[in-house]
Amino acid sequence: MTTFGYKQSNSDHTLFLKKRHGKITAFIVYVDDMIVTGNDPKEMKALKEYLSKEFEMKDLGSLKYFLGIEESRSSKGIFIxxxxxxxxxxxxxxxxxxxxxxxxxxxxxxxxxxxxxxxxxxxxxxxxxxxxxxxxxxxxxxxxxxxxxxxxxxxxxxxxxxxxxxxxxxxxxAPGKGILFSKNTNKPNIEVYTDADWARAVDDRRSTSGYFTFVGGNLVTWRSKKQNVVTRSSAEAEYRGMALRICEAMWLKFLLQDLGYSLKQPIQLYCDNKVACDIAHYPVQHDCTKHVEVDRFFIKEKLDEKIVELPNIRSED
Structure with missing residues (x-):
C-alpha cells in the first residue's frame, strides 16, 4: 500500500489513506476482507486494479455485508x-x-x-x-x-x-436493532458521556465504569468494563473513568485528523459527579487524591490546553 502512494494511519494500523487534489480514498483491511471508500472514483478504480494484480481477489460491489454486519443506505444515512x-x-x-x-x-x-x-x-x-x-x-x-x-x-x-x-x-x-449513522453536514465534534457504578461487584468490590462517544451527533464507540483496582469513593471511580475516556476521545481526535477533519472546538466530556469535576479543575494535593495523582495531572493538562471541556450535567440527565 505504501509503494502505491498510501499512508498508513497511526491511529488505526489497518487503515490506509491517500489524499490528492482535495479528495481522499480510504482502504481498510481485516485479514483478507477489505473495504475501499472515498470521494475519488478514479483512484478507487486504480486501487482495485492494483490489488487484483497483486492478489487473487473478488470485487463484491457496493458494501452490503461485512464480517457479519449488514449495511443499508438511505437518504437519512447509513444503518448497520x-x-x-x-x-x-x-x-x-x-x-x-x-x-x-x-x-x-x-x-x-x-x-x-x-x-x-x-x-x-x-x-x-x-x-x-x-x-x-x-x-x-x-x-x-x-x-x-x-x-x-x-x-x-x-x-x-x-x-x-x-x-x-x-x-x-x-x-x-428485537432482532433487527442496530445503529443509524445520520447524515450530518455539520463539522464533526466529539462528545463523551461517562459514568461509574461504585463498588458494585460483590466478589471484589470493584467498580464498573462505562462510556459512550458521539462524533457529529452519531454514536461511534461505547464500553462497559470493571475497573482494574478497588476505588475508595464514588468520586475516585468516576475520576479514573474520566481519564480513560479522555484517552478514547484523543484517539478519535487523531483518527479524524488522519481523515482530514480538524476539531474547531474542545472535546465535551460529560460527568455527573461534581466532586470528580472539581478535582479535575482544582487538583489540590490532599489525601483523597494522592492515589490518582497521574490521572489528576493528565486530566488537568487537557483542560488547561483547551482540548477538553467539562460542562455541567445533572444526574437526572
Missing part, C-alpha cells in the same frame, strides 16, 4: 445491524421460539460466585458469551449485561447461565 447473525444464533441455541424479554438483564440483579452454586457446562457458557460479544458490535445496549456475564467465564453457575439466556430472550424481542 447484525440481524442475520442474531437470527442464526437464536436458531443454533434453540431459542427461536423462546418468550421474549424487553431488557437484556433483570433490574437490580447482582451476580457473584457462590460456593453452593449449581455448575453448568463451562465450554457452552464461554461459547455463548463469546458469540454475544461479537453481536455487541452493533448493539450498545448489550454492553453492560455482557460485561457482567463475561466475568464468570472460568466458573459459571446456573444463575450466570440464566443471565445469558435472558440476553438471548432480549435478542428475540
Amino acid at each position: 445491524s447484525q440481524r442475520k447473525y442474531d437470527v442464526d444464533l437464536l436458531h443454533e441455541t434453540g431459542m427461536s421460539a423462546c418468550q421474549p424479554a424487553d431488557t437484556p438483564m433483570e433490574e437490580g440483579l447482582k451476580l457473584c460466585i457462590e460456593t453452593s452454586q449449581v455448575p453448568v457446562d463451562r465450554r457452552r457458557y464461554q461459547r455463548l458469551v463469546g458469540r454475544l460479544m461479537y453481536l455487541a458490535h452493533t448493539r450498545p445496549n448489550l454492553a453492560y449485561a455482557l460485561s457482567i456475564v463475561s466475568q464468570f467465564m472460568h466458573n459459571p453457575g446456573e444463575k450466570h447461565m440464566n443471565a445469558v439466556m435472558r440476553i438471548l430472550r432480549y435478542l428475540k424481542f
